[in-house]
Amino acid sequence: MSNPYAKLPGWAEYGLIPLINLVVAFLVAGLVVLLVGENPLNAAYHMINGAFGRGEYIGFTLYYATTFIFTGLSVAVAFHAGLFNIGSEGQAYIGGIGVALACLWLDKTMPWFVVFPLAIIGSAFFGAMWAFLPGWLQAKRGSHVVITTIMFNFIASSLMVYLLTKVLKPLGQMAPQTRTFEAGGQLPKLDWLMSIFGLNLGNSPFNVSFLLALLAAFGVWVLIWRTKLGYEMRTMGHSPSAARYAGIGEARITVIVMMISGGLAGMMALNPIMGEQYRMQLDFVQGAGFVGIAVALMGRSHPAGIIPAAVLFGMLYQGGAEIAFEMPSISRDMIVIIQGLVILFAGALENMFRPAIGRAFAGIGRRSAVAAQTRGA
């Protein structure tokens, strides 16, 4: 496919364009705030204060960011191979089974650092298995991964309602959730990390899984830009026919990529289950899988972009709660709008401002060339 747009310098491509898209998304969100009859600037102030004003708030922001790093990476890995995994939501939900099983099994006898690796393996395994089927169905039977993963999200949610109400719920309890884990199923908080910066974590659930998320981000970078598999993935993402011509097994890559993507999504379950609730509840994912789509688009599918994008969405989630508290007419659903707008402007309309910026750059380039010429003469 020919590239209809002028090539831009790297900082404009990866910095300026996402920034402009983001600013437009926020401006439109500001319009909604105006429509509701509140002051958007006040809302922005409450949001930033609510997200970063205190150590505890920062802890919450980073707690949410941890979740979104995992789901963002999950979506991004699939993007690189030209696959759109809308199923991170369901894969994360199913990944929770792995975490819950490891914790329920060993939490009374083992310390957390023994349970944690098992829970990681469990969550990644269950998440990967839930993504394996859509991947395999696309690779072998030609059913499109977008549709199957949407369907699998719904199937996952029905399955989890069944498991939590009939199987994993302790006897004599009403709420559809597992029992609360003992010490072995509880991840330590990162208060030492925060105290380096002189901040007090307070009640926030900022925990060790954040470090795992950073590690996963690094792992994804290595995978995509430093391994043979990553090279094959990118080739397939850029041009499936070129990949086929180069003898890259499309079916194999599709299945593997979907499983990696599902595994990353599944690992997201560690953060809320072992890091905050200490039990698996109904609907613990709370749309984080879909936030992952926005995060991956915002971060241009690069781990170095995904981490700040995840922090941004963490800020929206934590700061959004603060806005809801200060301005009762703006509930947390405002975040859902912003999320949608970011997906629209950074994803579907990513090329809207590109021609104008390209022209601006071309103009500057020509002028400086002319200037150089006149100086030379």
Place this chain on the structure above:
Amino acid sequence: MDLFHTIIAILESTIRVSVPLIFAALAGLFTERAGVFDIGLEGKMLGAAFAAGAVAAVTGNVMMGLMAAVLISVLLSLVHGYASITQRGSQIVSGVAINFIVAGSTVILGEAWFRQGGRTPALSGDARFQTVTLPFADAVRDVPFLGPIYSELLSGHFILTYVAFALVPFSWWVLYRTRFGLRLRAVGENPSAVDTAGISVIWLRYRAVICCGILCGFAGAYLSLAMSAGFVKGMTAGKGYIALAALIFAKWRPVNIMLACLLFGFLDAFAIRLQGNPLPLIGQVPVQLMQALPYILTVILLAGFIGKAIPPKAGGIPYVKER
């Protein structure tokens, strides 16, 4: 006789829950046949339901509500069209975005305007669709067998219900018997051929997207003006995705769409009826399994185990004129 009445009751609620699915799936049929995939059916339906509920509550007029629903839904469709046809963005991403924007804004605006926890005020009288009694429905009620079928199953629905079923043959006629339909199908299979014939691919796709908006508007209006008396937040509850599943399950054909929607509607109605009652021979079936069945069936179909669902060939690919 008791069993007979139970069956009639289940079928009656099957029809009731199938109607929004039929509208939405037919809406999807128009865009997808023109090569624009749309997973934003859910969002458009929700936005339409909200607009219908809000406007009907304020004006007290059901037709104003319906018009507002169609208007909002068409506007959302145009956003999708602008992103995916004009800007050549990803159709899937655009659909996802619309779903989120609508899910959030209906709650925020509903709460700001009506302050009822994301609901719109309850509708009554002229602000809501009334059921229609077909002629002689009361007279033939006592006729054995056929009487209840006519007076309970076929009569006593909302006008929109009859519109939905009438739209099935109408869509078939538009798609397969008019010039517009032929071109619309062609643009979904081979847009460059259509372009070579001197017909604007862009304008055709926009028209398809507008058709989709109108039908989604009807689906949303049915939810908040007929099925319930007002808008409740998140009231589509995945119906847009079920409609999408039905569209695929029906292999993008109008009559099959009606049957698929009725099947999925039946599963829904049956699951509600089944709650707590064990099924003969099989025993207790988990409700969740029944709820997941439409999705499972669609996955199995897509995998090619029940025939093969082949989507329109140019679906999902933005059209680029040669440079």
